[in-house]
Amino acid sequence: LISVFMFFSMCVYLATKPKKKHAFIVLAMYVMSNGIYLLIGTRNPFILSLLFALIYYCMRQFSDKKEVWIGKVEKTLIIASVPVLMLGMGAMNYLRDDAEVATNGIMALLIDFIYKQGTSFGVLAKGYLYECYLPVRAFKNYTFGPIIDYFYRGNIGGMLFGTTPLPENNSIELAFESNSYAHNISYIVMGDDYLQGHGIGSSYIMELFTDYRYIGVFVFSIILGIILVAMMKLAYAKKVLPMALSLVMLQDILFTPRASFMSSFMPLFTVQFWIVMFVIFFGATMLERYTKSDYEDFDLKKEK
Template identity: 30%
Template structure:
C-alpha cells in the first residue's frame, strides 16, 4: 500500500510538471520565470503531501507567492498593469527569486532527511516530569491573560489613532512620538510584545485540545482587532501560525485537531477572506473602492500584496546610491538588546534613520520618494534584497541555506524540550514575513527585552518552583 501511494505520488508529480512544461512551451514563456514557477509548484506539492510535518514549508510557499511572486507573474502572463522596469532589472529579480526557492527547497530536503535519520538513531531522551510541564503551562497562561487584556486595550488605541490621524500618519515621527511621549502607551506596547511570547510558551507544553482551542480563539480575536488598526501582517501571519500548529498536532496523539468540516469551511471562506483583505488595503490608505466580483478582488489582493518584488528591483536599480558600508541583512545588531550595545536607529520615519541607519526598509523609500517617506509612506524590505546588497548572489544562496535549515528544524517539536519548542514557535511568523521583511528578524524578536523577560519569568520561575537539583536541571536544557 505504501509503495502504491509512492507510485501515485510520483505519477502526480510527473503529470503536474508535464502539464506546466507544455503550457510554458505553448505560451513561449521565459526560461527563468518558467523555472521559478515550476520550483515553487513542486515545493508546494511536496509540502502539501505531509502537512503534519511540513506545514511550515507550505506556509512559506504561500508567503513567498503572496509577497513576491504573485505580482510579477500577473504582469508577465496576464499583462497586469505594473511599474516599468528594464529587462535587466526584471531578469535580476526573477533570478534572485529562483535562486532563493531552489536553495531553500534542496537545503530543506537535505536537512529534513538528515534530521529524520538522527531522530531514528537517537536513543530515548530524558522525559520531563509532567508536573514541571504543568508549572510552565500555568505560568505562561497567567502571563498570557494579563498581556492579552492590556494588548486589547493597546490595539483599541491604535484603531482610534489610525482612524483619527490616518494610517500613513501613524508611521511618521510625529505619530511615533505621540506614543513614545506617553509612558502609559509605551508600557502597553511593551506588554503587547510579550503576548506572542507567552502564547508560544503555552503552546510549547502541548496543552489538551479543548483548553488550546479556547486560548487560540482569544488570540485570534486579538489578531482580528489588530486588523482594524490597519495591520494586515499580524493577522495573516498569526492565522498561518495557528494553521501550522494545528496541522502538527492533528492525529499525532490519536486525537483529531482539524475536522474535515473545518477544512471545507476554510476552503469556502478563503477566497472571500482574500477579497476582504484586498478591499481592506484600499480602505486603510483611502483609495477608491471598486468591487466587481470575488475573483477580481483576489487578483487585486495578490497584486497589491506582492509589491515586495519591487523592493528587489528598486534596490538593484539604486544599489549605487545605497550605502555600501551598511550590512542591511544584519540589522538585528541595532534592534532589541543588541541596539543598546551597537546603537539603535530609533523610531518613526526620519532622514537620519534613512541615511545613517541600518534598515533597508527606511533607506530605500527615502531614496525613492523622500517627502512621502517623511509623511509615513514606505516600501518595506525583503530578505532577498538585503542579502544581495550585502553579499551578492552568493549571499542569497548562503542565506537561503540558513532558511532551509531553520524551516526543516520546524518540522518537529518536542514536548520534553519546551524552551526549544517555544523558541521555534516564536520565530515562525518572522520567517514567514521574510519575503517582505528583514533577513534576521527571527533574531530580532528573540532579542527584544519583553521576550527575554518572559522567558526568564516562565522558565526560571518554573525551575525555582519545581526545585530540582542542579545536575538534573542541566539535563533538562532549560538553562
Template identity: 30%
Template sequence: MNRKIVSIYNIVICISVIICIFSLINNSTSILIVDLGIVTITILCKTFQSLEKHIGLFFFEVFTILFLSGSVFLNFFVDKNTGLETLFSSEIIFHTIFCLYLSQIALYVGYQIQDFSMKKKNITSSSISSEKIKLIQTTSMLCLGITVIPKILVEIERSRIINEIGYVESYLGYSSSLPGFIQRIAQGYNLFFWLFLCTKPSKKRTFFVLGINILIALISLRSGKRSSFILPIVMTIIYLFYRNKEEKEGKIWIKKRWILYGVILSPFIIAIAQQFTYTRINLSTDYSIVENIRKAFEESSVNLIAYGKMLDDVIPDNGYTFGLLWMVLIRNQSIFGNLLGIEPLSNQTVAMALQGNSFGQTITYLVNPNIYFRGGGLGSSYIAEAYKDFGYIGIILFSILIGVLLYRFTNSKTQNVYIQCFMFIMLSNLLLAPRDSAFGFICNTFTITNLLYVFIFFIFVELYYRRYRGNNR
C-alpha cells in the same frame, strides 16, 4: 515520503537548473519565468505529500508568492498592465526573476539537506516531567488570562487611532491613552499564548485559546494590517498539524482537505482583507472580488528586489543583512552605543535612511520620500538585503539557511516546552522573511520583553515546583 516521489522532485529540480542555464545563455526572461513557476509548483507539490511534515515550507511558499513572485507571475501570465515593465528595464526584470529563482532553488537544497541529515541522526531530546508540564500549563494559562484583556484593549485602541489619523501617519508614532503598565502586560500575550499551547493542552482548552487569538486577529484587521489577520490563522493551522503529528491517541486535530477548503476560500479572504486595506487609507472600495485579488497581489508584491537593483549605485553600503541585529543590539542600546561612541538614529529621518542599517527605510526614502516622511514604508526583503551585501552568493547562502530552519522548526524532536515556544514564535516571524529584514525573525522573537517575561516565568515555575515536590516527599 516515498523515495521514488522524492527522486522525481529532485530530477525536476535538476532539469530546472539546466533550463535556467539555457535561459541565462539566451537572456530569455520568458523561459526563466516559466522555470521559476516550475520550481515553485514542485516545492508546493512536495509539501502536499506530507503536510504534517512540510507545513512550514508550504506557507513560506505561499507568503513568497504573495509578497514577491505573485506580481511577477501576474504580469507575465495574466495581466501585462500591472506596471512591472513600465517601472523597470528588461535587465532589472531579468535580474529580479533570477534572484527569485536562486532563492527557491537554494531553499529547496537547504530543506533537503536538513531532511537527509535528520534521518541519519538518532536525536534524543531532554524532556520535562509531566508534573512540571502541568504546572507550566496552569501558570501560562493564568498569565494568558492576565494579558489577553490588555492585548484586546491595545488592538482596539490601535484600530481607533489608525481610523482617526490614518494608517501611514500612525507609524510616525502616537501617544496611547492606555496606561504604560497595560501596554507592557499586553506585550507578554504572544509569549504566554505559545507557552500554553506547547504544553499540549486538551482539545477543548486548545480551541478555546485559538478562538480568542483569532478574535484578536479580527480586531486587528479593523486597522487594515493584513498580516496581523492572516498570520494568526496560518500559525493556527501549523499548530494543529503539529498536534496531528504529536498525537498518540489517534485524535485528528486537522485534516488535509481543510487546507483544500482554505485554498478555495483564500480568494475571498484576500478580497476581504484588501477591502479593509482600502478603508485604512480612505480609498474607494467599490471593487469586485477578482479586482480586489489582483490589486492585493500588485500592492503586496512591492518589488524591492527590482528597486534594489535599480538603485544599487545610490544605496549606501551600510550593511543591511545583519543591520537589524546591529541596531537592536548595539546602535539603539544606550549602554553599548555610548561605549562605542555610536549615536542612535530616529526612524523616518534622513540620517536613518542614509546612515542607518535598515534597508526598508533606505529604499523607501530613495523611491518615495514623501511617503517616507509621512511614516510609510515599502518594507524590506531578505533577498534584496542579501544581494546588496553579498551578491548572488548571499541569496544562495541565506536561502539555504531558511530552508534548514523551516525544516527544523516544523520537525523538531525536542520535548522542552520553552524551546518549542520560541521555535513557534520564530517560525511565525520567519514566514514573513520575504517581506522583512533578513534577521527580523530573531530580533522580533528574542525581544527584551520576551526574555524578561520568560525568565521570570521560568524562575517562578522552578521555585514553586521544588517547593511543591519537597512538600510532597
C-alpha cells in the same frame, strides 16, 4: 516588557502541547487581539496570527497521536474562509487610504488582490535598480541590521559608545543612519511619501544580495531552509524550551520574503525575551518544587 510577555508566554504554553480545546481558546484570543489592527488599516499582524495558528495545528496534527487537529470542521472552515479573506484584504487596500474600491465585481477584486501580491517582486526590482543610491557609510549591513541597530543604537550602545536611539517613525535619520533596508530604500524610492508613513518594505533576498551578492543569497537561503526543517522537527520534541523558541520565530519567519532576514530571529537577541523566559521557567521550577513538597507532606500524613 509587559506587552511582549503575552506572545512569548503564549509560545511557551503552546510548546507544552496542551489539549486541542485549550489551545484553540488561546489561539482564538490571539487572532482576535490582532484583529484590532484591521481598524487602523494594518493587515500583517492579523494574517500572520492566522497563519501562525494554522501551522501550529499542522504541527500538532503530524505529531499528536491522541487527537485529530485538522478534521472535517477545520478543513471546511479553511476552505470557506480563504476567499472571504482574499476579498476582505483586497478591499482594505483601498479602504485604508479612504479610496473607493477601484474594481467592479467579486472576481475583479480577487484578481486585484492576487496582482498586488507581487509587492515582493517589486521590492527586488526597485532594490536592484536603486542600489547605487543607497547611503554610503563606513559600516553598513542590512542582513544583520536589526541586531546591529538594537545593540549599537539601543541602551547598550548608549552606555558603551554614547549613541542615541533611532526614532520609531519614518524619518530622515532612519533613512540614512539605520541599517534597515526597508527604511533606506523606501526613502530613495518614495521621497516625501515615505516621511508621511508609507514604504515599500524589504526582502531578505535583496538584503543578502546587497551585502553579499549571489553567494550570500545561495548560502543564507540554504541556512534558512535548514532552520525551517529543524523547526518542524521540534514539533515532535518533548522538551518545552526548544519548541517554544521555534514558535517564537515562526510568526515572523513567514514574513521573511517581505522583511529582513534577521527579523524572525531578532526576539532571541533581546533582553526582554530572556527576562520573560527566566521568569516563566524559574516560576515553573519553584511551583513544581512547592507542589511536590505538598504532595510529599500529604503522603506522610496519610501514612501516619
